[in-house]
Amino acid sequence: MSVSYRQPGVVLTDRRFTVPLDHDDPAGETIELYAREVVASDKAHQDLPWLLHLTGGPGFGAARFVGRQSWLDRALREYRVLLLDQRGTGASTPANRQTLPLRGNPAAQAEYLTHFRADSIVRDCEAIRPEVTGGAPWTVHGQSFGGFCTVTYLSLAPEGLDTALITGGLPSLDAHADDVYRAAYPRMERKTAAHYARYPQDVERARRIAGHLLTHDVTLPGGYRLTAEAFQSLGILLGSGEGSHRLHYLLEDAFVRTPHGTELSDAFQEQAQSLLSYAGHPLFALVHEAIYGQDERPTAWSAERVRAEFPRFDAARALESGEPLLFTGEAVQRWMFDCDPALRPLRETAELLAARTDWRPLYDPARLAVNEVPAAAAVYHDDLFVDTAHSLRTARAIRGLRTWITDEYEHDGVRTDGPRVLDRLLALARDEV
Template identity: 85%
Template sequence: MITGGLPSLDAHADDVYRAAYPRIERKVAAHYARYPQDVERARRIADHLLTHDVVLPNGYRFTVEAFQSLGRVLGSGDGSHQLHHLLEDAFVPTPAGPALADAFQEQVQGLLSYAGHPLYALVHEACYGQDARPTAWSAERVRAEFPRFDAAKTLAGDEPLLFTGETIHPWMFDNDPALRPLRETAGLLAARTDWTPLYDPARLAVNEVPVAAAVYHDDMYVDTAHALTTAAAIRGLRTWVTDEFEHDGVRTGGPGCWTGCSPWRATRSEPGGAVTGALPDRP
């Protein structure tokens, strides 16, 4: 059973992020539709970060780009609520004017720091490397193709601030004390061009192992079109396509998600989570 997404067999990192940024924007729009008061709250925090040098208690340099990256939580089932509660009480009054609250900073550093999992940041883009093209900080480069994510331009107008998602950027290896020792290694990986193929499509096309995959239709982290293309290329793979869960469906859905993902019962379902045409139970 495969849960949480099927990767593309041949997409470059640039393809992954060109598909990702529009999905991220839709998730942010859905969040603001749910909590419209967060539009002004997010803009206020971003404006503060553009005009103040903020360093979190753990030494993390909290820039507006770092603030935007908190949008990664929107890919989880309760992420929108988590982000909303984080933004509610971001400021406290001080004699020098409003300042970011200690409690807010404490929560933010827990969400931003890679101290507990530095290798995740290091190999996140490298996991897409499989030809002579370097990943070359793909998420950062491709983001420039989507100017609505530019915080400075947004704040110069009246548009809602867009958060980003599960993307790794070179500035993280400067801002995060846990990643600074890995800055040089990250640069070497981003420049590497001698990747070997990750997958063997010919072998997957004759697969004989029963396998099922959950494809979360509205997954912010994994592109549905990429996942279904991969599913079609693997012999015998059955998909359960559902919008009932986010990327963390196994954690939040419990037995309901596992039932849908059973290799012997999983078939394609319609948005809404209903499984159609399920196979009989395995004898």
């Protein structure tokens, strides 16, 4: 039974759907999806077109907005919006260290998780669309990984789409995970250099923290083992508009004097724990590299293997040579399953997924080449999370797709300036500009 309630300026309705775990076996096991319907209060009884939002990730539930925050305000001027918790996330049937053992051994868990990629998410959307829209196609907005899903949607079921809007999420159609990370590490180095140019005092601060972690065993309050590599991964902050500033404030008061000598402060440790833990989104770590799997080649811990090709990222080497410490981000590596208590029980499951060799293609270049769905994408110049060159090659491969290439924003542009970004994409898709 649907439940409706109000927030300032909006009416919300909780929606729940039952879909097959494996859409190739519709009579088999099912899982539950949760979505939140949002409509402007003054339009609650109007017959409006639908906009489906697919959030970034993988492994994150849809944003929990209060009222008409961010891009939602622009969308609600003309749409009824569905915020979908993609399978395994949010209030949909969860997949985490507590629930996955219900599947059985790690092999059974890994097999289960093969159904949590973009192709299954798109088929979920098509399964629920008739119930939501009465069968009418809807506009889809995909942010980051949600954009990857939108390109899969254009490949598998374009008949379900009225318009496709993508922000920071045009994937390569054919790159292996190794190609993705060979392009990513130089971006991480550039983002680190830009941070140090803004905050030169952070060069020595970061080196000091890394040096401490190389000579001390540090376990954070929530049980996370903080290593130098884990500290470097805080560079994921550098992919957001305010991230460089947040990283600076984190570093500036990292140490405190105690009767036992200098230690990392409780405040620093608490913030690091909240930033590093995967407790709230374990699927990100489990299936992140699998989103690039499309053939018989295993992903095989690609980010970790490719990192070895960039020795400047080695913390001990940087300290010995007097070089600045380089931060990383958007890279899931094997050690995370040792450091993070939310991931440790899933280490063997992750190993099996990394070794898998039968990934199905997620995109159909031939179908994209004859695309007829109005589509527009915001491509953020030097995006930390998605390679610009890869995105532009894909943009050229999708017939009719219009792009807005901008360096005004980082990866979270639609969050920081949502009404303007969404307005621009709608105008592009409608040939109004």
